[in-house]
Amino acid sequence: MSVLAQFAVNGIVAGSVYALIALGFALIFTASRVFHFAHGGVYTFSAFAGYTALVTLKLGIVAGFLAAIIVAALIGLIINILLYEPMKAGGVSPFVAMISSFGVLIIITHVTAMIWGSNPVVLSPGGQTTVYHFGSIYTTDAQLLIIGFAAVLAIALWIFFRHMRLGIAIRAMGNDSELAEVVGMPARRLRNISFIVGSGLVGISAMLIGLNVGIIDFNMGMDIILMATVAMIIGGLGNVGAAAGGGFVLGMIQNIAIWKIESKWQMALSFAILIVVLLFKPSGLFGEKRPATGL
């Protein structure tokens, strides 16, 4: 029984990790309708920026987080201004921007490897996290922070997009940018803000996750952005709260499945779930009843 409980706790932690990445990813998707795969690159790069401030320059934990947040927000903003906005203005569909985004992901990932090397580096040497025991179940302060932060953010963003005028306006803009401009919304600025906030969030997530795992490496953004994509789709597209829910469900399933299925099949299992959801419930588990797919 306690084994299952430990799996469930691990599931909550993993689910919160996916939820954190999916939140920023979904925020950006809601505002711009772009599958911003480069988000995975921003995640990696900001973790290394935090590493430089925290470990190399020994500026302390606050500076580490600040470096990660600022660098992430800047890169996200630059990608939107230099790539997505001109494409949108040129009448190119978000679908092409999605393909472009793969290119940006590859560039950032390998530039990170060129700057910091292709070997993993230690972000948090042992002893920086405190381990808590609840009976036979254990967790750490970094994990509790991840769970708390993911929960607070998910609820805050859900309220913002459901019940606040600006949030509803941003969703409307995602559906039809031209119409939003016609009614006087500063669409460009709102999208820029969404990229700054969404990317800044991934900076915080990168540091939290990096501190929890202990080591970071240049390739880590690739897998995490795939999981965020799965989370966003199984949760429900165009809905930030649903994406977080999807991340949570994904993490739980992966970790409870370890009971019966070897962990090496986690990736395959996640994508199998994705395909089943795409086919049978394309609006996602928590999304609106509006099919996002056709034919």
Place this chain on the structure above:
Amino acid sequence: MEYFVYIGTLIAIYATLTISLNLLVGYTGLISIAQAAIYGVGAYVTALLALHVTNDLLVSFALASIAGILVSLIVALPSLRLKNEYFLIATMGFQAIIFSLFMNLDITGGASGLYGIPHPALFGYTIRTSFEMFLLAVTLAIICYLLALRITRAPFGRLLRAVREDQTAVAALGKSVFRIKFSIFIFSAVFAAAAGTIYTYSLTAIDPVAFGLDESVFIITLVIVGGTGSLNGSVLAAAVLILLPEAFKFIAIPDAIAPQLRQVLYGLLLVFFTRYRRQGLIGEYRDVLK
């Protein structure tokens, strides 16, 4: 000399892969990101056959193609029901699942892959030299090019383009959009798998990394850089993008960052062409990526 033969073989393999994917992406508007997985299925089936059953080249081609067709059936049946982004993501899902099978099954040798693959035999003659393999790769690329040319110029080719431009109109004419898409998917898979056969026999060792998501994105990059809907463009892009990083070897770039620089270059090309030149180097259909 050996080096140039090797590069030439690689170019021929990638030209085959790029043409086969271009039929989906450029002509039919199906942006599939599972091409490397099907290529890998061809490669693994060939390697397993050669190691355990037979190294007969024609048998290898036949069984690799059949395996490629079967796997692409599994990929196509659900994915083809989805549109645009969702089609791409579904194929990406299958790419990840198939890669995971290469990586984790016992029979595929896990992360270290399969090695010590014997040379292939054609009508009892054993193909030993890399130059003969090069000729074989070029022959496959030429056959693929000519068949693709024939298909795209035939009435069926016009149907493909019609599907790309307006599916509803094609359906209104009483044609089955699904059947058209399905047929081209299968055709594309045969050549991707055959390219895998050549790859396995050329390298005599394979591992999963050559058939991952990065590789699928690379083949898409080749299609886009060459020009969606241009067969000549696909060949040109394969040649240019394989040769370009080789130039790094002749200028003073440290070995440690050369592979990274190569990826950065490919990423930059993908971004540049999707942003500034969506018709590719010599493509004509600007509207495929719209």
